[in-house]
Amino acid sequence: MFILTEKNQTAAVRQALRQRLKDTGVTVAHPGGEVLVLEGETFRLDGESLRLLPGVRAVQRLTKPYPLAARTGHPEDTVVSVGKARIGQDFCLIAGPCAVESSEQVTSIARQVSAAGAQLLRGGAFKPRTSPYTFGGLGAEGLELLCRAGRETGLPVVSEITDPRQLSLFREVDVLQVGARNMQNFELLRELGRQEKPVLLKRSFGATVTELLQAAEYILAGGNERVILCERGIRTFETDSRATLDVAGIAALKEQSHLPVLADPSHAAGRRGLVAPLALAAAAAGADGLMIEVHDRPEEALSDGRQALTCGEFARLARRVQALTALLRQEE
Amino acid sequence: MFILTEKNQTAAVRQALRQRLKDTGVTVAHPGGEVLVLEGETFRLDGESLRLLPGVRAVQRLTKPYPLAARTGHPEDTVVSVGKARIGQDFCLIAGPCAVESSEQVTSIARQVSAAGAQLLRGGAFKPRTSPYTFGGLGAEGLELLCRAGRETGLPVVSEITDPRQLSLFREVDVLQVGARNMQNFELLRELGRQEKPVLLKRSFGATVTELLQAAEYILAGGNERVILCERGIRTFETDSRATLDVAGIAALKEQSHLPVLADPSHAAGRRGLVAPLALAAAAAGADGLMIEVHDRPEEALSDGRQALTCGEFARLARRVQALTALLRQEE
Amino acid sequence: MFILTEKNQTAAVRQALRQRLKDTGVTVAHPGGEVLVLEGETFRLDGESLRLLPGVRAVQRLTKPYPLAARTGHPEDTVVSVGKARIGQDFCLIAGPCAVESSEQVTSIARQVSAAGAQLLRGGAFKPRTSPYTFGGLGAEGLELLCRAGRETGLPVVSEITDPRQLSLFREVDVLQVGARNMQNFELLRELGRQEKPVLLKRSFGATVTELLQAAEYILAGGNERVILCERGIRTFETDSRATLDVAGIAALKEQSHLPVLADPSHAAGRRGLVAPLALAAAAAGADGLMIEVHDRPEEALSDGRQALTCGEFARLARRVQALTALLRQEE
Amino acid sequence: MFILTEKNQTAAVRQALRQRLKDTGVTVAHPGGEVLVLEGETFRLDGESLRLLPGVRAVQRLTKPYPLAARTGHPEDTVVSVGKARIGQDFCLIAGPCAVESSEQVTSIARQVSAAGAQLLRGGAFKPRTSPYTFGGLGAEGLELLCRAGRETGLPVVSEITDPRQLSLFREVDVLQVGARNMQNFELLRELGRQEKPVLLKRSFGATVTELLQAAEYILAGGNERVILCERGIRTFETDSRATLDVAGIAALKEQSHLPVLADPSHAAGRRGLVAPLALAAAAAGADGLMIEVHDRPEEALSDGRQALTCGEFARLARRVQALTALLRQEE
Known part of the structure; x- marks a missing residue:
């Protein structure tokens, strides 16, 4: 970090500024002229x-x-292992319904996406919905149905947690998703930073890339190194x-970061026809995997049916994406 | 709500669609042609x-x-009374430091903003900060200092709550702010919908006006009618x-709504020189009040000092804003 | 402008960098360490x-x-005189129809807005429309009708020019508007920089404040100092x-600039009900004037009728805005 | 297009509304209730x-x-032939410097991008620059150098036109680019709608997809069907x-459209490291080709050097993109 100071400042202002900077714990060098160079834990500033x-012109x-999320101090890719998946190393597909609706629904979808190559099963039980009047998920029961479908198909499960007080309900959930x-x-x-489980952290639609990495830093700083970005x-x-x-x-x-990066083309698309192009584009841009909404009967989905692929569409997309990533990795 | 259906659909599709719509609890009228008109609790859809x-062309x-936040069913303005303030009726100024830093700081600021016409005192104790490494507030101790300063100056206090588990610490806080x-x-x-206290709900920088009102609806639907938008x-x-x-x-x-609407020019501005023009603009556009960051020594503030007004600047702005709102109300 | 160079660069790279910088015509100082300070016409860089x-770490x-639009080198406000208006000095109202539609329409509106206090008459003859199929203005004939209405009411006229080849048609137009x-x-x-007439330059809805000032710089650099921003x-x-x-x-x-700044609340609002609040807000934020769309029968307007005020609404708004600016100037 | 009218309107209002609609040239059907259905050239509305x-509730x-750009009435892809390129049919690479700087520069780059598989040569001679003080291109001379390099390498050339008055200078330019x-x-x-040459129309960074297609419609409506979107x-x-x-x-x-669609990853990226991922992503999303900035010595480029690939980087990217599109087309 460096600081350009005002040209004609008094000795008192100059002295006060340097003292104030030193008080923050960083080292202050003055190579000459109006420039100060700060070194050390400048991320705390x-x-x-x-x-x-007073006296500062530009910073x-x-x-x-x-510092923890940055690739600078951690050049090799972080790999998060869940079940057989090596997220950050092998290309990974996560699929499942937007919301868990019934045992039949989630089990049927789980079987089909597993057959098509998905390595993790997703399904919402606590759904943050813009309106308080639309379907908000089955809650604890939904989690149970999801975990059962996961056990039956051998797929680890991912589900969204929306409140630290839900943690005990997520005991059998393999990956905790932050929406x-x-x-x-x-x-x-902060609470997830104290957990052992991997956290899948989705970027807010109003946040910059830097802010996503700073949010990840909260979890990493708490001691949980298994963070997956999305x-x-x-x-x-x-x-x-x-x-x-x-x-x-x-x-x-x-x-910028060593953490694995997934993409969710379903929420970005918002309508089925755009999901495949976005999935392929994300894979081509270097994503480590995809999280895709799949429904066996999208037109009956209780939420976000418009953007869900059918199981057949997912299977076809999975083949294309895998061929593409295989090609790009071999070409590298 | 009305639906335009596909022109050449089979009787089976048409029948299935109408049944499906009726199942949602709304009334379905068919005035003729390809149009269906839905009435009743369409906000649930x-x-x-x-x-x-299947069969739907446009909605x-x-x-x-x-429905609860809308002015349609509630034409008169909601007035939220806190201390002597009648928010939604009389123009209201809320002022104070971004973060409570010490007893002296918050008490000194409280006295000065009270003298300048502020009706509520603001001060952060649990500060959501983009980075885990910057000052995050004094927590419970900060709330205590804030409440004490409020009692000493006779100002009700507003502070931000970031987790339902903090509720017991906010017992003496008059208005719960959602950032x-x-x-x-x-x-x-949902938790705040079960409280008796007024809630000051700030618009997310990534949310639309409609989404802010839908967020308010969560609180109103829980039974708490004292919501203030910002x-x-x-x-x-x-x-x-x-x-x-x-x-x-x-x-x-x-x-669109009967709820009181405040503006926070400090966070929008981000630098001191823009706070006054934005405050005046918000008042001129019809805001019911302003929430402004004030610091006695902005250059020493532990957070967001760049956008804080000095107490003197606040006093001058308060006079101008009050003259402006008096004029506009009389001219109406 | 200052440059932080890489720490461990070879003498050859360092030498090449400094030579390259000097070739641009600026002065390069080296106060010490890794810093270079550039002075002179750095706006050319x-x-x-x-x-x-090579060798550069940060700039x-x-x-x-x-340089010409900046207040730094030109601290006093620029005042653009048009007819009796002193734009940049006295608060100024420009009003008129979105598009000139007929002699009766524009003359009738001109009379009414003049009576209500408008100092300039606006009216589009060459209308940039998103679709090639909607009404694009009366062209040369529209300009003629506008100028005639201006002469009859004693109001100078403003109209949008969309191509340098139209310049000869704008001979009697007092202010050239860039949309x-x-x-x-x-x-x-560049062409407008060679004219004697004032230019009203509107900000693109996709441009930053800095880019607007850089666009103004094109006109100023051509020798035309009478630029009004909007x-x-x-x-x-x-x-x-x-x-x-x-x-x-x-x-x-x-x-940042000495140039007069207007606001156009009509295009921002897009619907009538928001025009007055936006007009008042812009005036309160310090605008030097407003440009407002007014129509005698908005529901019959050939373009943008949704956002036009009636003549009566304009008269009432004009009174409120003038009272507000009088108050704020006296309070200053 | 359909219109929902107010429920309780008078016969006079209803009558006036229907007459007004009929006057626009569309057919008005009234299937029942409050609904009116408009058919015919509704794009003119x-x-x-x-x-x-008056009387309208929703539209x-x-x-x-x-209508001309839409795929609805023109299901098959439009193919624009330029030299050996079949844009819209075979994947197409356009490459070259941001700005033509000298004969050696553009010829050397042309040879290298041709060898790497580019089918068209790009190069700016009239550069729209945010600031009037930065390099704006060599103008007519630049066009001449570009065309000469094109002839020598057998590549058709693309260059940006910024004013209808430049048309005569573009006689030998194969594709006219609108920035x-x-x-x-x-x-x-409108002027380009009267030309015979293909037009490469770039999306404004502030425009929607629909507005880009409406801009294309201006050219198509003028009679020029050879429009390429970007x-x-x-x-x-x-x-x-x-x-x-x-x-x-x-x-x-x-x-939505039958027109060919290219992508320009260079301007979107803004720095070299992001160009390849964006190029691959655009190709994976279904683009018909790419336009990429290439420079033989990016660090000496007079404009936009930061985002230019070296010739070697371009050659490698060309191989990867071509393998990717071959794979995706075969998989389809």
Whole structure:
């Protein structure tokens, strides 16, 4: 981090500024002129606050504010193992219904996506819904149905947790998902930092890539190193798709961080016809895997049926995505 | 809500569609042609799911999906009384530090903003911070200092709650604030719907006006009618201000809902020089009040000092805003 | 502008970098350490290109890249005189129909807005329309009708020019307007830089405040100093209003530049009910005037009728805005 | 298009509304109840204006407002032939420098990109630059150098035109490019509608997919059917990449329109490291080709060097993209 100070400041201001900076615990070097160079744990500093200090003209950060998530200090890819999946190493497909609706539904879908190559089963039991009047999931019962379907098919399960008080209900769930709306629910993140289980952290549709990595940092700083990131589209002025999948964000996350990066083309698409192109694009941009909504009868889904693939569509997409990733890895 | 169906559908599809719609509990009228008109509790329906049903060509919602928050069924303004403030009726100023830092700091600021006309004292104790490494507030101790400063100056206090498990610590806090990052933390909203206290609900920087009203609906549906909305800027491509204050959103909220609407110009501005113009603009657009960050020594603030006004700047702004609202109310 | 260079570069790279920088015509100082400070006409440098040079670690611009538009070198407000209006000094109202439709229409509206206090008459003759199939204005005939209505009422006229080849048709038009879609039509801007007439330059809904000032710089650099800026809303994810009026942008433009700044609440609002709140908000944020669409029979307007005020609504708004600006100027 | 009218309107209002609609030239059917169905050339209607008519409650458009660009009436893909390229049929690579800088530069790059598989040569001579002070291209001389390099390598050339008055200078240019900033320069589009040459129309970073197709409609309606679309990233709150490449937009354009769709990953990326992932993602999402900036010595480029690939990087990317598209086409 370096600071350009005002040209004609008094000795008192200059002295006060340097003292104030030293008090934050960083090392302050003064190579000459109006420049100060800060070294050490500069991630603890708030650049915007520094800019306000008397005598400061400009501040520029040179290192990323997420030391644990950054690739700089951890060049090799983190691999999160769940069941047979090696997320971050082998390309990984997660599939299942938006919401668990019944035992038959989730088991039938689980069998079909497993046959098509999915390595994890997803299914929502606590669904954050924009409106309090639409179906919010089966809760604890939904989790139970999901875990049973997982056991029957041998697939580890992923489900979204929306409150630290639900933790005990998630005992048999293999991966704890944090949804886009809770990406900056820092109390939840802190609690997940104390867990042993992998956390799948989805990017908020209103957050930057840097903010996603800072949210991951909350979990990592708590001691849980098994964090999986997931890009699911950001909110823009374009309303044709439900959100704008940020494929550059996928590439930037892989570049800046050692953590595995998935993509969720279903929520970004918002309608079935766009799911396959977005899935292929995310894989081509370097995603380590995909999380896709699949339903056996989308037109009867209790939530988000519009964006769910049928089991047959998923199987076809899985084949294409796997061929594509095989090609790109061999070409590298 | 009305639905345009496909032109050449079979009788079976037509029949199935009408049955499916009736099952949701709404009334289905068929005035003729390809049109179906749904009446009743259409806010329980998910328009996007309906569009997926076989035989459906287009869906159009005619009523707002937030029956309790909507002005339609509740034409008169809701007034939330806190201390001497009548929020929604008289113009209301809330002021105080971003974060409570010490007893001296918060008491000194409280005295000065009270003298300048503030009716409530704000101060953060649990601060959601983008980075886990920056100052996150004094927690329970901060709440205590805030409440003490409130008692000493006779000002009711507002502070942000970030987790339902903190509720017992907020016993003496008069207004529970939900921050932008938790606007769609639905578990928290549900819990606040069961409280007696007023809730100040800030708009997420990634949420639409409709979504803010749907978030309010969670609290109202729980039985707590004392909800105060707050616009604080949305995220756009413009980075000169920290967020883009949506003054049209303020006017739209007043038009669509009976709930009081405040604005927070400090977080939208992100730098001191923009706070006053945004405060005046929000008041001119029809806000029922303002929440403003004030610090006695902004350059020493532990968080967000860049956007805090000094006590003197606040006093001057308070005078201008009050003159402006007096004029506009008399001119109406 | 200052540059932080790589720590361990060879003498050859260091030498090449400094030579390359000097070749651009700026002065390069080396106060010590890894820092280089550039002075002189740094606005001619492209910061992004500099960052790519071998040996460069970071680049920070300290001065604005629009020397002629910046307030730094021109602290007093520019005042553009048109007829009796002193734009940039006295608050100014511009009103009229979106499009000139007939002699009766524009003359009738001109009389009424003049009586209500408007100082300039607006009216489109060459209308940039998103679709080639909707009404695009009366062209040369429309300009003639507009100018005649201006002469009859003593109001100077403003109309949008969309192509340099139209210039001869605008001989009697007092102010040349550049619309949002042409803000970066640099050939048009260059041509307008060679004219004597004032230019009203509207911000593109996709452009930043800095880019608007850089577009103004094209006109100023050509020798035409009579540039009036106009904020009209930017495009965001919020679709309730047609665009999001950036009131912070108005304040930032006044802060950064000496040029007059108007606001167009009509295009930002997109529906009548939001025009007055946005107009008042813009005035409160410090705009030097407003440009408002007025129609005598909005429901029959050939374009944008939804956002036009009736003449009576305009008269009432004009009174309120003038009272508000009088108050704020006296309070200052 | 259908219209829901107010429930309790007078016969006079109902009559006036139906007459007004018929006057627009469309057919008005009244299947019953409050619904009116409009058929015929509804693309000539402005939906927003209709909503304002007395008696209208809601308007819903059922067909796209770009009849010539829409796939509905033209199911087969349009193929634009230029030299040996069949754009819209075979995957197509366009490459070359951002700006033509010298004969040696453009010829050397042309040879290398040709050898690597590019089918067209790009190069800017009239560069729209945000600032009037940065390099704006060599103009007529640049075009000449570009065309010469094209002839020497047998590559047809593409270059950006920014003003109708430049047309005569573009006589030897094979494809006329409209840049993002001029996408809604309708006078330019109209002029290009009268040309015989293919037009490469780039999406504005502030425009929706629908608006891009409406801009294309201007050219098509003028009689020029050889329009090639190009997605190059939209402006969002994320600033890590220069723009957010809208891969869903690529898929949506292919779905909604018969026109060929290219992508420009260079401008979206804004830095070299992101170009390859974005190029692969665009191809995977279904783009018909790519336009990529290549420079022999990017660090010396006079504009946009940061985002240019070296010739070697381009050759490697070309191989990967071609293998990917071959795979996806065979898998289809």
